[in-house]
Amino acid sequence: MNDITPAELKERQQQNQTPVIIDVREPWEYEETHIDGSQNIPLGELPGKIEDLEDLKHQEIVVHCKGGGRSATAKALLQQHGFDKVRNLLGGITAYNAG
Template sequence: MADITTTELRQRLQAGETPHLIDVREPWENEEASIPTAQNIPLGSLPEKLDDLDAWKDEEVIVHCKSGSRSSQAKAYLTQQGFSNVRNLLGGFTEYSAG
């Protein structure tokens, strides 16, 4: 699945959509600022949280971090675990918060 731009995500959230958002930054980063409705699951904790996310395997899941590096790893990992529609937020939270 193609990645998602911050503009597209912002438009969807403003339209009232509630996509499955996973913030793979560390808790302290999430506490400073976050995207509404994003669930904070640090990249290193994804393996132990897989069971909690099982219902989303065939649904769109958007992952993000600060710049896109960790979320790119999260996308690859989730895809390897059978998630069929994982999208990385291009530019990460840095670009999202700048818009």
């Protein structure tokens, strides 16, 4: 799937069509600011959480970090494990909060 822009995600949220949102930043970053409804799974912990996410394998998932680097890695990892609807939030939470 193509990645998602902050504007597109916000529009989906306003229409109550929010996908699963996974924030792959560290807990202290998540505490500073986060997208409502997102779950925090730091990138370093993601490989150990794959089995816990099994029920989401065919649901749309948006991964994000601060600027897009860590979430690009997270997207690739999830896709390698058969998650087929993973999208990276372009520009990360920095772009999301700026919009």
